[in-house]
Amino acid sequence: MSVLGSNRQKEAIISASLxxxxxxxxxxxxxxxxxxxxxxxxxxxxxxxFTKNIxxxxxxxxxxxxxxxxxxxxxxxxxxxxxxxxxxxSDAGADMITFHYEAMxxxxxxxxxxxxxxxxxxxxxxxxxxxxVLYPYFDSADMxxxxxxxxxxxxxxxxxxxxEKIKGxxxxxxxxxxxxxxxxxxxxxxxxxxxxxxAGADVLVSGSYIFGAEDMxxxxxxxxxxx
Ligand code: DX5
Ligand code: ZN
Numbered sequence: 001m002s003v004l005g006s007n008r009q010k011e012a013i014i015s016a017s018l019x020x021x022x023x024x025x026x027x028x029x030x031x032x033x034x035x036x037x038x039x040x041x042x043x044x045x046x047x048x049x050f051t052k053n054i055x056x057x058x059x060x061x062x063x064x065x066x067x068x069x070x071x072x073x074x075x076x077x078x079x080x081x082x083x084x085x086x087x088x089x090s091d092a093g094a095d096m097i098t099f100h101y102e103a104m105x106x107x108x109x110x111x112x113x114x115x116x117x118x119x120x121x122x123x124x125x126x127x128x129x130x131x132x133v134l135y136p137y138f139d140s141a142d143m144x145x146x147x148x149x150x151x152x153x154x155x156x157x158x159x160x161x162x163x164e165k166i167k168g169x170x171x172x173x174x175x176x177x178x179x180x181x182x183x184x185x186x187x188x189x190x191x192x193x194x195x196x197x198x199a200g201a202d203v204l205v206s207g208s209y210i211f212g213a214e215d216m217x218x219x220x221x222x223x224x225x226x227x
Contacts, residue, residue, distance in 0.1 A: 010202075011224050011225070012193070012197050012201060012202060012203065012204045012223070012224060012225065013039045013040060013181075013202060013203040013204070014037065014038045014039050014040070014203075014204055014206065014210075014220055014223055014224060015038065015039065015040035015041065015042040015074045015183070015203055015204065015205045015206075016033040016038040016040070016041055016042060016205075016206065016207070016210050016211070016220075017042040017044055017154060017185070017205050017206060017207030017210075017211075018030070018041060018042065018043055018044070018064075018207070019044045019055060019154040019207045020154045020155065020207035020208040020210070020211040020212060021033075021207075021211045022211075023056070026060070026063070026064055026067070027064070027067035027068060029211065030064060030067070030068045030071055031068060032216060033210065033211075033216065033220075034068070034070075034071060035217075036210070036216040036217040036219070036220045037217060037220040037221065037224070038210070038220055039072065040071075040072045040073075040074040040096075040203070041064070041068075041071045041072065041073055041074060042074045042076060042185070042205045042207070043056075043061055043064070043073055043074065043075045043076065043094070044076050044078065044154075044207075045057055045075065045076065045077050045078060045079055045085075045089070046078045046079070046151070046152060047078070047079035047080060049079070049080045050078050050079050050080050050100065050102075050103055050151070051078045051151050051152040052152050053152045053153055058085075058088050058089060058092045059092075061073065061075065061089060061092040061093055061094065062092040062093060064093070065092060065093025066093075069093075072095045072096070073093055073094050073095050073096070074095065074096045074098070074183075074203075074205075075089050075094040075095075075096060075097050075098065076098050076124065076145065076185065076205075077089070077097060077098065077099045077100070077103075078100060078151045078152070079099075079100075079103060080103050080104050080105075081103065081104055081105060082097075082099035082100070082103050082105050082110055083099075083105050083106070083109065083110045083113055086099075086110065086113050086114050086117065087113075087117060090114070090117040090118075090119050094119055095119060095120065096119060096120040096121075096122055096142070096143065097114045097119050097120070097121060097122065098121075098122030098123065098124050098143060098145045098183070099114075099122070099123065099124065100123075100124045100125070100126070100151070101123055101124065101125050101129060101133055101134065102125070102126055102129060107123060107137065108137075108140065111123065111137065111140050111141055112140070115140075120142040120143065121140070121141055121142050121143075122141060122142060122143035122144065122145050122183065123137055123141050123143075123144055123145070124144070124145035124146070124147060124185075125144075125145075125146060125147065126147050126150065126151060127147055127148065127149070127150060127159045127161065127162070130165075131144070131146065131165050131168055131169040131172075134169065135172060135176075137180075138172075138173065138176050138178035138180060139178065141180050142179075142180060142181065143180055143181040143182070143183055143203065144169060144173075144180055144181070144182055144183070145183040145184075145185055145205075146162065146165055146166060146169065146182060146183070146184050146185075146201075147159075147185055147186055148162040148184050148185060148186040148187055148188070148192075148196070149185075149186030149187050150186075154207040154208050155207070155208040156186055156187055157187050158186065158187030158188070158192045159186070159187070162184065162196065162199075163195050163196065163198075163199040164199075166182060166184065166196055166199035166200050166201055167199045167200055169182055169200070170182060170199065170200025171200075181202040181203055182200055182201050182202050182203070183201070183202065183203035183204075183205060184196045184201045184203070184204055184205065185205035186205070188204050188205060188206040188209065188223065189206065189209040189223075190209070190219075190222040190223065193206075193222070193223040193224075193225055194225045197225040198225075204223055206219075206223055209223075210223075
């Protein structure tokens with residue numbers, strides 16, 4: 001099968017952001033998201049320094065992992081000094097740990113630390129940070145998370161500059177033979193999913209659209225675009 005052919009068969013991975021779930025019923029919400037066809041559970045951690053908001057952290061992840069151990073926990077650290085917390089999140093049950101390029105950390109050593117814990121490592125950039133800052137990490141990171149909203153809150157509008165940024169990063173990843181995935185996060189719904197998937201996104205994070213839907217399965221199906 002040609003490369004184009006195999007690409008056409010490929011479906012995006014859907015990662016459900018718990019930020020918009022019913023936080024009093026996380027076990028039920030995680031199980032519902034998996035039953036509706038979500039592949040990963042996206043766990044947004046905000047510290048009130050890196051972001052203007054505070055969410056949840058290590059004990060909550062530990063409780064989720066204990067309640068639903070079969071889920072893949074895609075942890076998004078929107079915190080300063082993520083290297084100080086990587087082991088705690090790893091021990092709590094994270095499968096993938098993504099931190100921000102803009103956080104106060106040594107990017108190489110934080111990627112290596114996460115990988116030494118046996119977890120997948122991702123690096124994220126905010127909408128105003130150029131994707132080119134990620135190029136030195138093509139061989140070391142497992143995933144690049146392009147924020148399509150400003151980190152801090154669910155339910156924001158998709159940044160319309162994002163498709164060009166995704167396309168640029170995808171073409172560099174392909175040209176350099178990197179295996180890193182591109183994840184997009186913020187404002188993903190049935191209208192924006194085909195745009196980011198066409199641009200080259202491999203993983204789509206969606207929160208308010210999935211957890212706010214009357215029919216969660218129909219919502220997840222509407223995000224899953226073949227390319
Ligand atoms: C924003 C978070 C996102 C957010 C996505 O800081 O990283 O994961 O919850 O939410 P929606 O899909 O509602 O934009
Ligand atoms: Zn996120």
